[in-house]
Amino acid sequence: MRGIQLSLNQTQRLRLQTALELLETLSSKASLNASVTVADTIPVNYEDGVLKGHGTTELDGEVVATVCGVVERVNKLVYVRALRARYKPEIGDIIVGRVIEVAPKRWRLEINFIQDAVLMLSSMTLPDGIQRRRTAVDELNMRSIFEENDVVCAEVRGFQHDGSLHLQARSQKYGKLERGQLLTIPPYLVKRRKQHFHHLEEYGVDLIIGCNGFIWVGEHVEAKDDMVVDDQVNKSEQHSSKSKSWTSLEEQEQAYTHAETRQNICRIANAVRVLSTLGFNVTLDVIMETVYLSSSSNVEIHEMLGAEFCVLVAESEAERRSSSAKRKG
Amino acid sequence: MEYVNPEGIREDGRRPLEMRHLHAEIGTVARADGSAVFEMGNTKVIAAVYGPREVQNRSQQLNDQALVRCEYSMPNFSTGDRMRKPKGDRRSTEISLVIRQTMEACILTHLMPRSQIDIFVQVLSADGGTRSACINAATLALADAGIPMRDLVTSCSAGYLNSTPLLDLSYFEDSAGGPDVTVGILPKLDKVTLLQMDARLPIDIFENVVQLATEGCKAVANYIHEVLLENTKQLEYRRGL
Known part of the structure; x- marks a missing residue:
């Protein structure tokens, strides 16, 4: 069995088997044939x-x-x-990727495609948010926007004639992702939706389900132009050295993620991990259900990757699908 | 030396036309795009496929097709005698090349231009027929990685000892020094992609032996097909809709 290398005891194995068999009977015969x-x-x-x-x-x-x-x-x-295959991009997909190279006027991103994707400097909004030509100075300052190994969210812009994939990030909702976890799951588990950005208010967490199977779980950030604020701060920093200590304190406060939020991030991330090892479709509903299941049955975060919770998730998924099948039928 | 006793039983209890037990498992390497373990009796091989991905060495990039690379290795613990073999010795370079050429023939490389596919095969336990087992494992791993292929490639070996054609030689029979024919076929297209032989055989016997090995390949193909179909169905029903 793919991915499931848990030490199940006898009862757990039986329970998992029955749950999976139920899933098999539930899935439409036509698709299996x-x-x-x-x-x-x-x-x-x-x-x-x-x-x-x-x-x-x-x-x-x-x-x-x-x-x-x-x-x-x-x-x-x-x-x-x-x-099971690599990601097949479609124009307009929202993806999460990792910067692997800063090249002239462009960043190269690893997005689980057959090649590296290209994010041009000209196809993203600069921190100051002004529409203008990109100058040589902008090009020199590219590392201040994204560095190597940064996690970036962007949109598929299109294919070039040579088959390379171009991305764009022309909105404040795209850009660098910080303070969170990046998870990679097989792309076939992600379904294209209208909404890929989710703000889970009760947890204070942002969830981005990239079409390429990269999932971001991170602390919620307001989609405000905080880069502009940063810019002003930087300017004032240049003016007086006195304000410097103050900025660093504030920055520290900004950079601090509360323990509770961190735990929430871990819980949601582990829910995604369990779903992907079981090979279940990963959508917001299913993730949230798994998170509720874990917190309602008092499963510790680290126990979520254990055998018992895995079986629990499989059982609840089987139940969910059978009830939805009944509603339809 | 007697390799087939008068009752027609081989040293390990098989009949001359009998294969060893086959076993295959898909998805054994978590981080790989595709992976598989293939067992033929005591021979056990693990294969992992990475890609299609960005070409690592730009100068090797091909603008009209994918670059296929293959690395074969046989660690010291896989054989009976723990001789230290330097990495990149002649034998493993040759087998890497054989596997690469065989797999390249069936992968539709023109669909993935400017990319690279890496195939890593490692012999976990060697008991004759490692070449065939490697090819079978690589096929499974490539299919698991979702790489488009013309057909499955399957391989099997056959030999000729004590004036009897023998299917699927074990290490003991292989080291007898008799002729050893390894055949790789595309079962659907009914074409031969690999044919290797050590030693010599008269032409009429050679045809018999190749025929036997081809039958073996077809049996392997049936088994691989079953395993892949089961795996695909399982992935599909688990995912749900």
Whole structure:
């Protein structure tokens, strides 16, 4: 079994098995029959006029899968949706990435794509928020915006003609992410939604579910122009050395994350980890349910990654899906 | 030396046309994009695939296809005698090359230009047929990584000892010095991608032995297909909708 290397005892193993079997029976029969592996022939009823999409190829007039996944049919188009694969970007996706290189006029980001993504200096709002040409000075100050290993949130802008992926960050909601945890899960567990930024008010935590399977859990920051404030502070800093000590104190206060918030971050992050090891779809609802489950059953944060809680989550997920199936049916 | 006794039983209790027990497991390396463990009897191989990812060495970047790299290693603990072998010796370089060429033939590299795919195979326990086991493990790992492929590549070896064609040689039979034919096929396309032989064989016997190895490959292909389908179904139903 993928990813699950827990030391389960006899009862836990049985419980997990029953929960997973229930999930298997719940999932629609049609989708299970549509699973294919590499080199499987995909049955096509109408012989000609079939459009072969991603993950398929033609062999002796038959449509053959080239990846393992689920066959999807849209009118005449037949394609295979690969499950475990790298992220496939679509324009407008919200992604979280890590800066790996500061190059001239651009940052290179690791986003679990087949290449590194490019974030141009010109396609992001500068800290001062003014629309203007980027000068050589801006280029020299690039490291003051993002450095190597910074975690950045951005949007997919499009593909260049050479196949490289360009990103943009033209809003205050994008940019550097600080004081939190970055989690990487397989991208097929994330579904594209209208909303990928979530502010969990009761925990004071921001949750960004990147389409590329990078999930950010961090302390909530107001989407205000605090960079502008910083800028002013910096200016006043230059003016008088007296204000310097005051700034550093304030900065320290700003940089401090309360223990409670830290615990909340860890709890939510562990919930995501459990869901991804079990291979369940990761959405806000499911994450929050897992968090409630952990706090209502008094599971310590570090115990959330243990065998018992894993089984609990599987059981509650099976229950949730069966109840929603009943509501539908 | 008698490798097949008069009752037609081999040293490890198999019939001449019998394979060893197969076992495969997918997703054994947590951080890899795709990984698998493949066992043929006592031979056990682990494979991990990373990529397609950004090319590490820019000068090697190919603008129309992906770069496939392969590293084979056989640690000291995998064999009976713990001889210290330097890394990058001739044998492992050769097997790396063989695996790379075999896998490159089936990966649709033109779909992933300017990227690189790394395949790492390591022999955890060697008991003959490591080459075949490595190829089978690499196929599974590539399929797990969601890398588009023309077909699965499967491999199996066969030999000829005591004037009997033998399927899937063990280390004991392999070290007898007789001919050892390793065949790799694309089962769906029914094509041969790999054919290696040590020693010599008369042409009519050679055909028999290759036929036998091909049958073995097909049996492996069936097993691999089953494992992959089961894995795909499991991922799908767990994810839900």
